[in-house]
Amino acid sequence: MYFAALLARTEDGWEASDTELDDVETLSDLADLAREASPDEDTVLVLIEQEDAWFGVVRVDGEEDPRIYVSDAAAAARSSYGEILLTDELLGRDPDDGDDLDALDLDGTEDGDSDDDEADDGDPVAGTGEAVPHGPVGDAQILDDLGVSEKELRSLATDAVTEIAEALGASETLETVR
Numbered sequence: 001m002y003f004a005a006l007l008a009r010t011e012d013g014w015e016a017s018d019t020e021l022d023d024v025e026t027l028s029d030l031a032d033l034a035r036e037a038s039p040d041e042d043t044v045l046v047l048i049e050q051e052d053a054w055f056g057v058v059r060v061d062g063e064e065d066p067r068i069y070v071s072d073a074a075a076a077a078r079s080s081y082g083e084i085l086l087t088d089e090l091l092g093r094d095p096d097d098g099d100d101l102d103a104l105d106l107d108g109t110e111d112g113d114s115d116d117d118e119a120d121d122g123d124p125v126a127g128t129g130e131a132v133p134h135g136p137v138g139d140a141q142i143l144d145d146l147g148v149s150e151k152e153l154r155s156l157a158t159d160a161v162t163e164i165a166e167a168l169g170a171s172e173t174l175e176t177v178r
Contacts, residue, residue: 002050002081003161005177007170008038009045014170018177019046021081027058027066030084034060043146047161047174048081055160056085057153059142069138069153071160077132090138143167 006017017037024030034044041062049055054075059067068085076082088094140150148167156163165174 002048002079003178004046004048004081005161005174006034006037007045007047007165007168007174008034009043010038010040014168014173016170016173016177021048021084024084027068027084027087030058031060031066034058034066035063045143045164045168047164048085049159049161050076050079050081052158054079054082055156056082057142057164058085059139067139067142069136069140069142071136071154071156072134073132073137074134086132086137091132 002021004019004021006019008015008017015037019033021030024033030046034046035041038044044060046058046060047055048058054070054072056068056070056076061067068087068090070076070082070085070090073082073086073091076086136154140153143153143164144150146168148164152167153164162171162174165171
């Protein structure tokens with residue numbers, strides 16, 4: 001089970017809206033969704049929490065590139081919503097690395113079939129089989145100017161979205177969409 005909400009900062013404070021991520025396939029789609037929530041190009045936060053296993057914050061400030069923080073990359077990698085946030089850039093990977101040789105079947109199997117019946121061990125990203133780090137990734141200072149320090153953000157665990165909203169002064173607003 002997951003919860004996702006948009007918090008848009010306006011002149012009158014924070015406005016919250018529940019958001020459905022089923023039609024969101026990429027980080028670009030998510031950023032566009034956030035921008036639609038704020039016609040004045042104010043700050044918009046996308047808060048995603050999955051069963052107290054991990055949470056993510058995406059910050060969109062106007063047309064700037066989104067900033068991302070994920071509390072546990074390995075846990076998020078097991079979630080379709082987490083995969084949206086775990087970009088190559090966030091994980092420190094070059095998206096062009098290995099494109100030529102990795103596309104070829106050099107393991108002695110045909111058509112990419114696996115030579116064993118067991119699933120890959122580790123924490124794969126987007127079905128690539130590449131391991132991701134356990135623990136937080138991204139911009140831990142994403143909320144510094146809004147009153148949530150890097151230390152506070154990294155210490156959040158269960159019910160992180162509610163704690164972030166409280167620190168922003170938006171807990172009542174968030175509860176209206178929860």
